[in-house]
Amino acid sequence: KTLEYIVVHPANRGRGVAERLVEEVCRMEEAKGVKVFEPGCGAIHRCLEHIGKI
Template sequence: MPLEALAISRLDALTHAKEPINQAELEQRLTALYLDYQNPDNLTHNTETSEQIVKILQASWQQNPHNCAYLGMFNGKPIACVGCFDDGVNEQRRLQYLSVHPANRGRGIEQKFVKQVVMVERKKGIHQFMPAETTIHQILQQYELG
């Protein structure tokens, strides 16, 4: 099964999937994805813990119905995640908190996943993307997706 970008705005979003993941399990998997998250723009250290990042995503979903997180699903399991935020600028989204499971890094998953997220958002009418991290910015430039 190929990599699939799936938008979620609730942690119980996958309870009815082909291979269901309950809310507690999804929260645990997201937290694990962000355990060694390194924001390349903060060279000294990451100021947010994995639990804080998951809470930031959850809070954003409550603040704005257009905010979501995209999960990179492979064989029914989340192996990547990125937040997609509506900052109030028409037809624009901010992409932040890109993380890929350590076993899948360096295999082009980041690029493929961000490309899929952009394509899904474009189908919704979003045409501009603000990268909040250097890695996302580089991917958007490389594929002329910004």
């Protein structure tokens, strides 16, 4: 599943909010049976790498 359009407010950048948001989206999608995630942009790619999904 391609993850895209996940946006964090600029005031929350650098606080780990994006990683937690991507992690929660992955958890919800895994509950639906999705096992493979593709990043829709570089920022999401970094988040997926950080949480071990890539």
